[in-house]
Amino acid sequence: MTKDYLVKALAYGGFVRAYAVSATETVAEAQRRHDTWNTASAALGRTIVGGLLLGSTLKGDDTITVKVQGNGPAGLIMVDSNGRGEVKGYIQNPNVSLPLNEKGKIDVRGAVGTEGVFTVIKDLGLKEPFSGQTPIVSGELGEDFTYYLAVSEQVPSAVGLSVLVDTDDSIRSAGGFMLQIMPGASEEVIDKIEARLANLPLVSSLLDQGKTPEDILDTIFDGESLMILDTMPVEFKCDCSKEKFGNAILTLGTKEIQDMIDEDHGAEAVCSFCNNKYYFDEADLEEIKAEITGGN
Template identity: 80%
Template sequence: MKDYLVKALAYGGYVRAYAVNATETVSEAQRRHGTWHTASAALGRSLVGGLLLGATLKGEDTLTVKIQGDGPAGAIIVDSNAKGDVKGYIQNPKVSLPLNEKGKLDVRGAVGTNGVFTVIKDLGLKEPFSGQTPIVSGELGEDFTYYLAISEQIPSAVGLSVLVNPDETIKTAGGFMLQVMPGASDEVIAGLEERLKNLPNVSSLLEEGKTPEDILDIIFEGDSIMILEDAPVRFHCECSKEKFSTAIITLGTSEIQAMIEEDHGAEAVCSFCGNKYHFDEDELQGLIDEITGDKK
């Protein structure tokens, strides 16, 4: 099944609903970063959350989610956009903890329960919008939910789920986001809360072959939903050797000269996707010439 995200309306437009299958997207991140199972679940949930938040953007808008907890996973950084692209990395990919008391992957143990959850949105304005809330759970679904309620003042429910195979590969990954619009009745809100209590994990539903549309049908239990659109999602990084050249130039001539004399070259590695770019001595000298204006 291809990865894609569905946007819908329910209860006559009073609830915006999103659901996504991101299995291959999270698999790509796991392969690139070599994450162990608890880190895979933490990074995977963050990527799914990033896709869901990205689905609320328009045009060329982008956002960054930074999860900086006190657990062994360290920081998790995710970038997403309105086109369904997402990329991300986890500071310590080799985190493998015992299962929690519910027999599930201990994402809270990996992320930690103290720290900061930050979302930075670049909406094409002079200044990016930045919202920050404390980490309230470490399970991440609740943390995305709390951020939306406090920072964006949108009553929401976010479910994020990743199943990892015994060989560390990703079995399924996906999630949903519900946003209650102004004017929704107390009955609507109470009904939704009750249904979500009994909702199986999205990754288990995906394992059964359910689609994002099926997941919304299960959440709304047959109430009519209006599908607005579906769109592909993917792990995608736009890094390039040219971009790293620009970054190296900012180090200045003495730093680049040291790379030539001490290391006889340089290797740049993209944090988001793991791609490596090698610069030999001649290429580094070319960057120095660019700085000094000595274009041979």
């Protein structure tokens, strides 16, 4: 399996920033962990690809959280990514499988819904995280990322997100691109890009044919010279741990922890993002309780 990676580039003399990512194995890992059905896989997968693209604009440990809360059966979709190409995510209802839409494609809009809120929270290591919120305008998600960038960050952009789900619900290919128009770009450049995007095949189809992120950018810019700035690996990676869940149990207080010991004889914590399970037996819980009471 080819390793997933993301490419950052400049085009049209620096007036267009371009990003493209192949994320097939990353989205496949999310599908396996959450056992998502085909429509849920596409919705979660597109959000993960969009999260990777937005995350790639950050530095190292800075993080970005994308929350899609629509009125469709998928419920909340939440994705965290950082500047190192690491991403994790989940969908509230993984078991969504809808009939194909009128174009014969997976009905992501039907799963997400057409009304709701699209939220991006950036933690740049400052005192307060930056939070931007826009209404869901499409439910197809690519347009929703595009609208968020235009309205909340005032960056005219085009975002394409694509996930190809196989008949057995596994992920055949997944990836996307993000173009950002810099101040001073001419109308001619913008018109050229719009014309190319109107005829662009699905990114997942290009990846399924063996194309790379560089090939995708070459297809979009059609002979224009590209300056590749950086390539970086991307992967599904969760930073949960038994210690972190232990700290969360600590905040419940002694009475609730004692109830877990007396009634359940232990506790199981499940990470929403990656489905890893952590078991705390009675001795573990007594130890946590002793931290609160100072051993008394």
